[in-house]
Each structure stands twice: as structure tokens, then as C-alpha cells.
């Protein structure tokens with residue numbers, strides 16, 4: 001059995017029952033800039049750029065997961081709102097990190 005480590009991004013994340021692969025990549029170029037993360041709802045994969053500060057990386061993973069949740073639950077307006085995704089991602093990551101008892105309760 002593989003051991004899981006909280007320090008490493010999981011290679012797979014199930015979002016609304018859909019098995020996504022999670023890949024770390026050096027960069028995600030777009031329109032002359034770079035993205036921190038990206039999700040593909042059809043290939044069921046997400047890319048996370050390396051080199052981000054740890055909390056930022058976690059918020060990026062949550063941001064892409066939230067895009068997936070919004071997509072698979074038909075919340076297309078929400079899915080397209082980067083501002084909502086960012087606000088929810090950062091808030092959820094900090095909520096879960098600050099409340100291990102809550103995480104244990106929710107996942108029991």
C-alpha cells in the first residue's frame with residue numbers, strides 16, 4: 001500500500017465521482033503569461049505549476065478542484081468566475097488547515 005504524505009500533491013483526485021489525474025509541470029504558458037494551474041474536464045486531468053510557495057500551491061490545487069466541482073454540478077457561471085474560485089479556494093484551504101478537528105469530523 002502506498003503511503004500518503006501531506007507534503008506531496010496527490011497524483012489522483014476524485015471530483016464529483018470523476019477520477020482526475022494531477023500532474024506537476026514546470027510552466028503553463030498562456031497568452032504571453034503563465035498560469036499557476038489548469039484543469040481539463042474532458043481529459044480528467046489537472047496541471048499544477050511547480051515553484052509556487054506551499055500555501056499558494058495548495059490554493060491552486062483547491063482552485064482547480066473547485067472549477068471541476070462547478071463544472072460537474074452544472075454551475076457554469078461559477079465555473080467561469082476566477083474571482084470566486086480564488087476566494088473560495090484560499091478560504092477553504094485556510095479553513096481546513098486551521099481546523100483539523102473539523103476535517104476529521106467531516107471525513108469520518
Ligand SMILES: [Zn+2]
Nearest residue numbers: 063067082085
Ligand atoms: Zn481558474
